[in-house]
Amino acid sequence: MNELLSVLGQAVAFGTPILLAALGEVVAERAGVVNLGVEGMMALGALAAFATAQTTGNLLLGLLMGVLVGALAAAIHALVAVTLRANQFVSGLALTALGLGVSGLLGQHFVGSPLLEPLPGAEFRIGAVLLAIGVWGVLYLTQTGLILRSVGENPGAVDVMGISVVRVRWLAVLFGGAMAGLAGSYLSLSYRPAWVDGTTAGLGWIAVALTIFVGWHPVRAILGAFFFGLLYHLAFRLQGRVPSEFLLMLPYLLVVVVLSLAALRRQQGAAPEALGLPYKRGER
Amino acid sequence: MKLRWIALAAVFLGAMGLAQSAKLKACFVYVGPPGDYGWTFAHDQGRKLAEKALPWLETKYVESVPEGQAMPFIDKFVKDGCQVIFTTSFGYMDETVAAAKKYPNVIFAHNAGYKRAPNLATYMADFYQVYYLSGLMAGALTKTDKVGYVGAYPVPEVKRHIDAFALGVQATNPKATVNVKWINAWFDPAKAAEAANALIAEGSDVFSYTEDSPTTIQVAAKKNLLAIGSHYSPMLKYAPNNVVSGQIVHWDKIYIDFLTKVHNGTYTNKNLQNVDYWWLLSHNAVELGADINMPINPKFIPALKAKMVKDSAGKMVSVYDLVMTQLKEMSQPKPSFDPFTGPLKDRNGVLRVPAGKTMTEEELTSMEWAAPGVVGAWPNEPK
Amino acid sequence: MNKPPPSLRRWVFEPDPNPPASRLWLVSLLAILAAFLASGLIFWAYGVSPLTAYITVIQGTLFDSTGLAEVLRRFIPLVLIGSGLTLAFRAQFFNIGAEGQLLMGAVAAAGIALFVPLPAALVLPTMFVVGFLAGGAYALVAAVLKARLGVNEILTTLMFNYVASYLVIYLINGPWQGKTVRGFAYTDPFPPAAVLPTLPGTLVHWPTLILGLIMTVFLQLLLSRSVLGYELRVAGANPTAARYAGISATKVVWLVALCSGGAAGLAGVGEAAGIHQKLLDPSQISLGYGFTAVIVAYLARGNPILTIPTALLMAILFAGGDVMKVSLQMPFRVIDALSGLLLLFLIGSERLVEYRLRRKENPQ
Known part of the structure; x- marks a missing residue:
């Protein structure tokens, strides 16, 4: 029993940053915008949070900066992919490269000087779960959520109602960036309170995978994040019995399986209808 | 042109x-x-x-x-x-x-x-002695009798260090094991963190590692566990209350x-x-240290002084004295003590170094066997 | 006060129903310039004068024999993957899994080189053929899922990158680990018959280079001169029309998956047999060629032959990053920042092509 609890505890700890980032991605994708820049936004958020906390000594200010810079990075994506209607996937890839590049360049001065009093992790873990429930509440119980989901399903209809599709999508993408920034801040202020180049180590991509894996559903994302955390944890627990690589590749394989199964049942994996499609008034 | x-x-x-x-x-x-x-x-x-x-x-x-x-x-x-x-x-x-x-x-x-070649030399500053000393302290400080090690790749260099570490651990605490998790990467903070967490979940309470980031220390410190973990560079500042000592390179x-x-x-x-x-x-190419010129974090000196073990001559000494004596000894130009001196058996009981022999550099740089007390996967383990 | 009379003519920025083809190139060129200006800001923030940086890059790549060879070496995987991707993009099959397909090609090459006894003369050709098939088959999985079930290929190919990467890590740490590598995560070195020749003193494995050039020409001809190419163009430009014309969308998707995945597989064979001569950690095999090739293909606007100049541009950027590392002692992240900016500016500027700046009579 104790053993089980400890395994679950680890799964939750690992799952927290990917849950945070995935929640943001769920919101953005629910509004119809794929953002593959999560890894880059997370890295920028992690650096901004750490640099601020390190120079001012104020952890909460650091957290705020991490969130802000994440959102700022997302604004690039919103500008290119929403306003200028460029290919969302390519724009996201570019944002990841830019984010990793800029954070690696500017982070050099912060290497080798850790934060002595990091933020506690428990609040983040609980906060992430509460945020997931909150996002679910907003998405499914409020007018705002209805509009946001409609923008992802049928932007034309929303437009006809006189609501700006571009504005809704911008806000959703900014929220996605803020959450990625928050996930990055969790890494650099709490989970591994230091800056090293490459600190995100692919977690952003796992968050993207998670978003699809849970069928764009924020509450299922909680379970999904902990499930991925469990796999990652088991990869090391079962070492010597099962090659770690198989457990580590499993999340990515499962995404493909889930997408295929959903497609088989003709549900499209509950993917928003207009996912990945730029919206232009008068088209469609 | x-x-x-x-x-x-x-x-x-x-x-x-x-x-x-x-x-x-x-x-x-x-x-x-x-x-x-x-x-x-x-x-x-x-x-x-x-x-x-x-x-x-x-x-x-x-x-x-x-x-x-x-x-x-x-x-x-x-x-x-x-x-x-x-x-x-x-x-x-x-x-x-x-x-x-x-x-x-x-x-x-x-x-x-x-x-090598006429215009090509080779060089290495090696940690195996320092890992042995680290192991002495880890063995003395573990309360669960489980010491954790996050390993990069199962190559001779890392295996040599883990073996030296395990020999040290068993010298001060024959009951203790060294539990190893491999991450198959030289640098991967995410994997290092999860490997350390897995070791924590399995009961390890003192850590050492080979990975290019301070992650293992930070993960251990979060649970208020110990790390003999200045790896390559001083890491005391990463966890002043948890870093006991470590391996610093010059x-x-x-x-x-x-x-x-x-x-x-x-x-x-x-x-x-x-x-x-x-x-x-x-x-002086390598140094035992929580920080530069600080072989052992003063916070842990009392605990190490309190723990008494038999030294090679059969005399009771404190682990602190044992570490400091052997550190001094191995810092001599011609050390009379080397951790890889026989008789040494591997964890399966096979004699690897006969009595009176000390492993040569060539043997050390190609060693594959696992020392007694090492627990966990060990790729290419010789039969 | 005497106000000057309002001008009767003014500049307007308005949608252009029929943008001329030349504007596309003009806008792209401006976007590239803007991206260089923006990255100049980053260099400046980092403490290196942008002008010095660019002069150093140009001198170190185009006016230096080592630099030129380095450009050429990067050009090989980029032109191979890029030309395949132009075809895929043209058919609306957004394969961003070239990185994984490249790795599968490298795995196939290593498998043949190390474990299949063949007459020496057949080893390299077999490696290329099997590498092509491995990369192609890997992309085909995504194509089948798309054609049969409608599963988004961007997501599947993206996920397959990671699967391939872990597969390589598993192989080099497990069953394929070399006997002579002292426990390091490599396979044994390829036998001499499985090693590609290089131009003396460089890493330019010229057989793959020639293969890449042939590939661009072949794919261009396939696209513009064959029935298959016609079907592909129609299916990409107007799926509905294609259906009425009796063109099988499935066939087109399969074809482009095979071509683009196969080309990436060939690139993987080239990197493994030409540069490393063994299988090793995925991050060392490909330096993100699969992703950079997306830019290459994107810039070539659906014309395989145009990947020759666009791959050259990105190869200069790659090699230029190395020059900055050596000559200006800058971190390797420079390249990421630069290519990210370049891509953002290019796709962001796309929309501007549909607009024109015109002097218009003021209605007042």
Whole structure:
């Protein structure tokens, strides 16, 4: 029993940053915008949070900066992919490269000087779960959520109602960036309170995978994040019995399986209808 | 094209001291970014210290050079007038050999490899003694009798360090085991964190590791567990209440010695065939330390003084005294003590080092067996 | 006060129903310039004068024999993958899994080189054929899922990158780990018959280079001169029309998956047999060629032959990053920042092509 609890505890700890980032991605994708820049936004958020906390000594200010810079990075994506209607996937890839590049360049001065009093992790873990429930509440119980989901399903209809599709999508993408920034801040202020180049180590991509894996559903994302955390944890627990690589590749394989199964049942994996499609008034 | 050859000739003349610059130019090929705060960071510190110490030295470096692709950078370095080129990863071995053949007038030194040539030396600052001492402390401090080790790749270098560590652990605590998790990466904070968490979940309470980031320490510190974990660079500041000690490297000692000998003509491009730096505690190339000049974090000295064990002569001593005595002993020019002295059996009971024999450098750099007390997967374990 | 009379003519920025083809190139060129200006800001923030940086890059790549060879070496995988991707993009099959397909090609090459006894003369050709098939088959999985079930290929190919990467890590740490590598995560070195020749003194494995050039020409001809190419163009430009014309969308998707995945597989064979001569950590095999090739293909606007100049541009950027590392002692992240900016500016500027700046009579 104790053993089980400890395994679950680890799964939750690992799952927290990917849950945070995935929640943001769920919101953005629910509004119809794929953002593959999560890894880059997370890295920028992690650096901004750490640099601020390190120079001012104020952890909460650091957290705020991490969130802000994440959102700022997302604004690039919103500008290119929403306003200028460029290919969302390519724009996201570019944002990841830019984010990793800029954070690696500017982070050099912060290497080798850790934060002595990091933020506690428990609040983040609980906060992430509460945020997931909150996002679910907003998405499914409020007018705002209805509009946001409609923008992802049928932007034309929303437009006809006189609501700006571009504005809704911008806000959703900014929220996605803020959450990625928050996930990055969790890494650099709490989970591994230091800056090293490459600190995100692919977690952003796992968050993207998670978003699809849970069928764009924020509450299922909680379970999904902990499930991925469990796999990652088991990869090391079962070492010597099962090659770690198989457990580590499993999340990515499962995404493909889930997408295929959903497609088989003709549900499209509950993917928003207009996912990945730029919206232009008068088209469609 | 002609002009370029003239320029090249000028560089060579310059190198021979006939033109403007009389400085020796040494250039470094790094495998990672100095931003890793690990392996490459330590080499870069060594380079900077050497440059500071030697007024006639000029250095250059290039970071994150992928394995198998160092040659173009070496070409560029040679064109830029580099006279000594250091390649700082095992993975560059064959390329460095090829480069030494291609540029017989340039002096090369390859880190962690074993192939040499008249103009190619090898060098390594090795931690195995320091890991043994780390193990002594880990064995004394563990309350669960489980010590954790996050390993990068199961290669002889890391296996040697884990074995030395385990021998130390068992010397002060024969009941204790060293539990190993591999991450199959030199640098991956996410995997290192999860490997450390897995070890924590399995009951380990003192940690050591081989990975290029401070992650393992930070994960241990979060649970208020201990780390003998300054790896390559001082890490006390990463967890002042949890870092007991660690393994600090001083590449500058080797760089300064090697470059000085190149500068004064002792080493040339003709006589390096047998030049192999295998520098240990006695050369001050490595240091036992929570921080520079702090072998043991004072917070843990009382606990280590309280724990009494039998030393090799059968006398009861405190672990603190044992560590300090052996540290002093192994820092002598000709240490009389070496952790890899027989009789040593592996964890399956097979005799690996007969009584009275000490493992040679060649044996150490190719060792594959696991010491008693090591628990966990051990790829390529000899039968 | 005497106000000047309002001008009767003014500049307007308005949608252009029929943008001329030349504007596309003009806008792209401006976007590239803007991206260089923006990255100049980053260099400046880092403490390197942008002008020095660019002069150094140009000198170190185009006016230096080592630099030129480095450009050429990067050009090989980029032109191979890029030309395949132009075809895929043209057919609306957004394969961003070239990185994984490249790795599968490298795995196939290593498998043949190390474990299949063949007459020496057949080794390399077999490696290329099997590498092509491995990369193609890997992309085909995504194509089948798309054609049969409608599963988004961007997501599947993206996920397959990671699967391939872990597969390589598993192989080199497990069953394929070399006997002579002292426990390091490599396979044994390839036998001499499985090693590609290079131009003397460089890493330019010229057989793959020639293969890449042939590939661009072949794919261009396939696209513009064959029935298959016609079907592909129609299916990409107007799926509905294609259906009425009796063109099988499935066939087109399969074809482009095979071509683009196969080309990436060939690139993987080239990197493994030409540069490394063994299988090793995925991050060392490909330096993100699969992703950079997306830019290459994107810039070539659906014309395989145009990947020759666009791959050259990106190859210069790659090699230029190395020059900055050596000559200006800058971190390797420079390249990421630069290519990210370049891509953002290019796709962001796309929309501007549909607009024109015109002097218009003021209605007042």
